[in-house]
Amino acid sequence: GQYLCDVPSCRSVLKRCNNDVAHGACNCLPDASSGEPLCIYCGLNQVIPSLDAEANLAKWRKLEAAKRRTLYTVRALGFPVAAASDPPLRFAFLTDINGPVTTGHENGLITINVREADDVERERTRVQMGEPQRTLVGHFRHELGHFYWDLLVKNQRLDEFRSLFGNELDPSYDVAMRRYYDQGPPSDWNEQFVSEYASMHPWEDFAETFNTYLDMASIVSTAAQQQIATTLHDDFESLLLAYCEIGSAVNELNREMGLKDLVPEIIHPTVAAKLRFVDELRRQTDEARPHPLDAPHFADIVAAAD
Ligand SMILES: [Zn+2]
Ligand SMILES: [Zn+2]
Structure with a gap:
């Protein structure tokens, strides 16, 4: 079966x-x-879980839906999404069947433990780690943040990165990790960091x-599509302001329903400067932004061809 995009200026034939x-x-x-x-x-998948177990199929579908949603935003913002980048972006969805699997990123390969797609397991970990959301x-x-650090920061904007985020070599990652798990975050962490x-x-x-x-970026653009937010300004200051306004309104709605806050973080000026750095990274790669008609098609926006 073939499909036809119903946007008159597109009419791509799809499968x-x-x-x-x-x-x-x-x-x-x-x-x-x-x-x-x-x-x-x-096409970016390197490993998917064994689908012999029915439970893995349900979890893998959830992982793919989250991956597509995230990559759609990343691509629309102008970040390069391609298996041909250096390092190439790839995904591995692994179960603990051959030993413990740690979710993480290494040299373009993003590994996610399939267990994270189990709602009970994920919520248990969230409570254990004291996270506002998981x-x-x-x-x-x-994990894409780690990938884009390798791709867009490490060899291009390291001095600027260090002036905002600190020197990644001192202390070393291992020393910093041990200290964090021994002592926890500094008491005033939220004035400098977006999370513990x-x-x-x-x-x-x-x-x-x-x-x-x-x-x-995804909350503000979806709010604009749903006509919740007013005019969408594309500059960083407007984006941040819109995020805070939508966030405090939806937080109140969620609290009415006993749900967790949509936007748990408070954006101090130090944190805003770090967010602006990410905003600049995506604008420097703007030329890579696909023409709207090159954007991927999804099944809910096209009609079946006869
Ligand atoms: Zn696909
Ligand atoms: Zn990390």
């Missing part, structure tokens, strides 16, 4: 991604002319800040 056809795990529609069976998002999109946003975990080491600070920047 279903093979992860949808075979597993119901994708709703992205690649161009019918593409020689690849998988869409751009599924979500699958949050995992992808954080961000206070551990400059790399984690950047990943947590990147995570929050993506929260900010």
Whole structure:
């Protein structure tokens, strides 16, 4: 079956991604002319869990949905999303079957423990770690922060990074990690960091800040699409202001329902400067932003062709 984009200026002929056809795990529609069976998002997978176990299929579908949502935002903001980058971006979704798996990033490979897609397990970890939120999109946003540090900061803007986030070599990551788990965050962490975990080491600070920047950009753009927010200004100051306004309003709504805050963090000026650094990174890569019609197609926005 082929599909046709119903945007009159587009009319691309599309096909279903093979992860949808075979597993119901994708709703992205690649161009019918593409020689690849998988869409751009599924094509980044290096390892998926064994689907012999029914429970793994349900968890993998949740992981893919969170991955697509996150990468869609990242790409729309102008960050490069390609398997051809150096290091290439890839994903591995692993279970603990062959020993403990740590969620993390190394040299372009983002590993997520499949257990994180189990709501009970994830909530238990959130309470143990004292985190205000723990979500699958949050995992992808954080680990992508590590990836973009390698791709856009390490060899290009290291001095500027160190003036805002500190020297990533002193103390070393291992020393900083041991100190954090022994002593916890400094008591005034929220004046300098977006989360407690961000206070551990400059790399984690950047990943947590990147995570929050993506929260900010996706909440403000979706609020504009849903006509909750007023006119969408594209500059950083307006973005931050809109995020804080929407956040405090929705926090109150959530509290009425006994739900967790949408926006738990308080953005002090030091944190705002770090967020602005991420904003500048995505603007410097603006030329890589795809033409709107090059954006991926999803099953809910196209009509089936006859
Ligand atoms: Zn796909
Ligand atoms: Zn991290």
